[in-house]
Amino acid sequence: xxxxxxxxxDEWLRERLELLEKEKEFTRLRDExxxxxxxxxxxxVDKHYVFDTADGERTLGDLFDGRHQLLVYxxxxxxxxxxxxxxxxxxxxNYERNALHLAQRDITLVAVxxxxxxxxxxxxxxxxxxxxxxxxLRTDFNQDYHVSFSSTELQSGQVYYNYHKTSFPSEEAPxxxxxxxxxxxxxxxxxSTFGRGLDMLNAAYHCMDLTPKGRDEDSLDFPMxxxxxxxxxxx
Numbered sequence: 678x679x680x681x682x683x684x685x686x687d688e689w690l691r692e693r694l695e696l697l698e699k700e701k702e703f704t705r706l707r708d709e710x711x712x713x714x715x716x717x718x719x720x721x722v723d724k725h726y727v728f729d730t731a732d733g734e735r736t737l738g739d740l741f742d743g744r745h746q747l748l749v750y751x752x753x754x755x756x757x758x759x760x761x762x763x764x765x766x767x768x769x770x771n772y773e774r775n776a777l778h779l780a781q782r783d784i785t786l787v788a789v790x791x792x793x794x795x796x797x798x799x800x801x802x803x804x805x806x807x808x809x810x811x812x813x814l815r816t817d818f819n820q821d822y823h824v825s826f827s828s829t830e831l832q833s834g835q836v837y838y839n840y841h842k843t844s845f846p847s848e849e850a851p852x853x854x855x856x857x858x859x860x861x862x863x864x865x866x867x868x869s870t871f872g873r874g875l876d877m878l879n880a881a882y883h884c885m886d887l888t889p890k891g892r893d894e895d896s897l898d899f900p901m902x903x904x905x906x907x908x909x910x911x912x
Contacts, residue, residue, distance in 0.1 A: 681889070719857065719865040724821065729794040729812040737818075737856070738864050740811065746784040747856040750878070751824040753849040754790035754797065756814055760906070761790070761800050765851055767904045769806060771879045776808045789813050791825055791849065804907060822869060824850045839871040851875060 684692070726737040741747045750772065753762035761769075769788065776786040787809045790797060794812040801810055819825035826836045826848050835842045838850050853875060855868040876882055885892045894900045 714868060717868060719867050722856065722864040722866050724817075726813070726816045726818045728789070728816065728818070729814065730809070731794070731798065735811070738858055738862055740785065740787050740809075741856075741858045741864075742785045742809075744780065744783045744785045745858055747858065748779065748784055748786045749854045749856070750786070750788045751819065751822065751850070751852040751854065752788040752790045752810070753824075753847065753851055754792040754800070755825075755847075755849050756791050756793065758792060758796075761792075761804075762849070762851070763904050763906050763909075764901050766804060766906050767881070767901070768851070768875065768879055769804070769808070770907055771881055773806050773808055785809075787811060789818065791819050819849075822852065822854050824852045824871075826850070839874075853878065 722737065727734050728737070728740065730740075737747075740749075750765075750768070752765045752769065754760075754765070772786065779786050789811055791814050792800075792812060793814055797810045797812055813819050820827075823837050826838075826845065828848070830836045831845070831848060834844050836845045836850075837843075838845055850871065852869060852871040854866065857865045857867050859865070882892060892900070894903070897903060
């Protein structure tokens with residue numbers, strides 16, 4: 678970084694204004710993409726899912742908590758795991774406090790994992806989180822939304838993830854799924870995204886993108902290899 682170009686203020690301003698035009702175009706394109714996302718067709722959810730929650734067994738419709746929109750974060754935490762995925766924990770640190778704000782806009786945020794509820798509750802206390810986190814262990818929810826894979830799938834080297842067949846290193850994968858519940862109680866699946874589509878939920882990465890070094894992950898063994906659970910960093 679010590680060899681980066683340094684220019685006079687007027688030259689800096691000229692370059693900054695040129696970039697501003699590109700940023701404005703990006704914002705317009707993002708708004709256009711968001712409109713297209715909202716315009717996607719929906720699919721009705723007729724399958725009966727029952728989750729284990731801190732308030733007892735609840736259906737998918739119950740998870741809306743009286744609102745019309747449900748944002749589900751598929752958190753990687755397998756039934757036999759001792760702790761949640763560090764990367765998903767990084768994401769959770771970023772959306773954790775947004776649940777209250779989202780509720781004001783008719784959106785309920787909930788995390789879903791296959792780990793049993795007692796493990797989720799213990800890890801949630803460890804991390805200091807307050808969002809609703811439920812267990813899908815006794816349902817096919819994770820498999821139906823393509824974020825959990827069987828041993829047979831993993832052994833074959835090909836799983837269905839992010840809308841195509843690919844290899845994947847874990848039995849669990851991250852994702853976001855969105856649902857709508859109408860006034861008659863019918864539930865519809867409106868959207869799911871995976872991989873880099875999850876970036877929108879991570880404010881920390883957006884902060885990094887503003888800095889000179891950016892995410893600074895190119896020299897790492899793999900992106901996010903630097904990430905630790907919030908209580909595991911050296912302070």
